Amino acid sequence: xxxxxxxxxxxxxxxxxxxxxxxxxxxxxxxxxxxxxxxxxxxxxxxxxxxxxxxxxxxxxxxxxxxxxxxxxxxxxxxxxxxxxxxxxxxxxxxxxxxxxxxxxxxxxxxxxxxxxxxxxxxxxxxxxxxxxxxxxxxxxxxxxxxxxxxxxxxxxxxxxxxxxxxxxxxxxxxxxxxxxxxxxxxxxxxxxxxxxxxxxxxxxxxxxxxxxxxxxxxxxxxxxxxxxxxxxxxxxxxxxxxxxxxxxxxxxxxxxxxxxxxxxxxxxxxxxxxxxxxxxxxxxxxxxxxxxxxxxxxxxxxxxxxxxxxxxxxxxxxxxxxxxxxxxxxxxxxxxxx
Numbered sequence: 001x002x003x004x005x006x007x008x009x010x011x012x013x014x015x016x017x018x019x020x021x022x023x024x025x026x027x028x029x030x031x032x033x034x035x036x037x038x039x040x041x042x043x044x045x046x047x048x049x050x051x052x053x054x055x056x057x058x059x060x061x062x063x064x065x066x067x068x069x070x071x072x073x074x075x076x077x078x079x080x081x082x083x084x085x086x087x088x089x090x091x092x093x094x095x096x097x098x099x100x101x102x103x104x105x106x107x108x109x110x111x112x113x114x115x116x117x118x119x120x121x122x123x124x125x126x127x128x129x130x131x132x133x134x135x136x137x138x139x140x141x142x143x144x145x146x147x148x149x150x151x152x153x154x155x156x157x158x159x160x161x162x163x164x165x166x167x168x169x170x171x172x173x174x175x176x177x178x179x180x181x182x183x184x185x186x187x188x189x190x191x192x193x194x195x196x197x198x199x200x201x202x203x204x205x206x207x208x209x210x211x212x213x214x215x216x217x218x219x220x221x222x223x224x225x226x227x228x229x230x231x232x233x234x235x236x237x238x239x240x241x242x243x244x245x246x247x248x249x250x251x252x253x254x255x256x257x258x259x260x261x262x263x264x265x266x267x268x269x270x271x272x273x274x275x276x277x278x279x280x281x282x283x284x285x286x287x288x289x290x291x292x293x294x295x296x297x298x299x300x301x302x303x304x305x306x307x308x309x310x311x312x313x314x315x316x317x318x319x320x321x322x323x324x325x326x327x328x329x330x331x332x333x334x335x336x337x338x339x
Contacts, residue, residue, distance in 0.1 A: 002033070003027055003029065003037040003041065004028075005025055005041065005068075006025070006027065007025055007026075008022045008023070009025075009026035009069070010022050011026075011055075011064065011065065011069065012060065014052065015058055015059070015060055016054070016055055016118060016235055017055075017058075017060070017233050017234065019059070019060065019062070019233065019303065019311075019312060020060025020062060020064065020308075020309050021061060021063050021064030021339065022064040022065075023064060023065050023068075023069035024047075024064065025047060025068040026068070026071070027041075029070055029071070029073060029074065030073045030074060030075070030093070032074065032153065032181055035074070036146070038068065038070050039151070039179075040151075042067065043148075049068055049070065050069045050070070050338060051071075051122075052069060052071055052072070053071070053072050053123045054096075054118060054119040054120040056123070056229060056236065057127060057236075057334065057335055058235070059309055059312060059313070059336070059338065060309060060338050062309045062310055063339060070179075072092045072120065074092050074093045074122075075093050075094055076094070077089070077091070077094065079108070084189045084190045086187040086188065086189060087141055087185070088187055089142075089144075089183070090121045090182060090183055090185070091121065091181070092121050092181050093121070093122065094121045095120060095121075096121050096124060096129075099111070099121060100115050100215070104211045108187040108189065109190065109211060110134075110187040110192070111134075111136075111139065111185065111187065112214045112215045112218070113132040113133060114129060114131050114132075114218075115215045115219050115222075116219045116226075117129055117236070121183050122183070124136045125161055125168055125170065125180060127168070127334075128161075128163045128164065128165070128166055128168050130165075130166070131218070131222075132197040132199065132200055133194050133195075133200070135165075136185075137158060139187065140163075140185060140186070141157075141185065142158075143160075143161055143184070144156075145181065146178065147177055148177050148178070148179060153181070156169075156178075165243060165264075165270070191210075191211070193208065193209055195209065195214065199217075199221050200217060203217050203221075225294075225297040227294055232302055232303065233303025233305075233307065234300060234302045235301070235335045236300060237297075237300060238299065238300065239299060239316075239320075239331045239332065240273070240332045240333070240334045241271060241272055241274075242270070242271050242273060242329045242331050243268050243269070243271075245267055245268055246266075246267055246269055248328075249261055252271075256280060259271065259275065260275055272299075273299055276326075276327060276329075277319070280326055280327070281298075281323070283298045284298040287301075287315060288304075289306075290303070290306050290307035291303060291307045292304055293319075313337070319331075
């Protein structure tokens with residue numbers, strides 16, 4: 001068997017939170033053949049299967065994860081140009097930001113607004129990652145998956161993935177059977193700057209930026225709002241921005257006149273939770289000795305040193321409760337708890 005299994009593997013070093021226990025069994029897969037072997041290993045031993053990538057959006061239980069944990073490490077980038085369109089197929093184990101840097105170098109437009117988001121390519125359709133006015137689901141053409149029930153490979157279209165705000169079929173029970181092995185993004189060789197998001201619109205002030213300009217601006221903005229996940233334990237934005245019905249927003253606006261919102265549809269708006277955490281609850285920079293809200297962005301929770309996962313869970317839940325008590329909004333975690 002080419003797939004190597006290790007027992008009692010510490011997971012804290014494989015996540016950006018830098019907390020949590022061990023994987024009962026662990027292995028890294030670099031090819032689809034190794035993935036097949038890994039799934040067979042789990043099935044024959046009746047082990048629960050858990051897949052991680054860069055570990056940037058997960059929080060591992062202090063008691064660890066039972067069963068087999070697979071780290072996705074399938075690499076490879078292949079571009080197929082059709083007129084002005086570029087279909088870029090990328091292995092799920094590639095570092096997402098490195099892929100974006102390459103698309104900017106090649107002049108392939110589409111992903112630049114998502115610069116500096118930690119994690120690997122395989123997580124992008126699962127989470128439907130988004131930032132600064134762009135969601136990756138709008139750029140995905142196909143997602144190659146391994147069906148762990150039927151034990152077959154197939155390709156799923158964007159509609160098959162059922163993309164929603166920070167959501168997809170892969171985050172629900174019916175999608176748990178699939179392991180993402182590659183993603184095909186539909187990009188463009190024609191300039192298409194997306195700069196309607198306030199931070200970018202204000203920065204460029206009606207100028208027409210290059211792709212490199214947008215990437216540099218996004219990296220600069222994110223560097224001020226988010227800590228460096230290489231040195232600080234964090235998962236970036238810990239919670240989803242809540243989507244509420246318009247009348248609910250209007251009722252809150254009567255109490256908080258400056259409460260911002262973003263249009264979703266005729267009946268719903270999205271409220272930036274960071275504004276509530278900062279301006280209503282005054283949580284920016286606040287916390288306990290071990291866990292707190294980042295001083296640059298209250299939506300970002302950080303490991304201040306010495307935190308365990310229980311500390312993080314307790315602090316995060318306290319914020320959920322405070323938001324509900326103050327606004328009536330029940331917010332959801334964006335981070336996934338394992339174990």
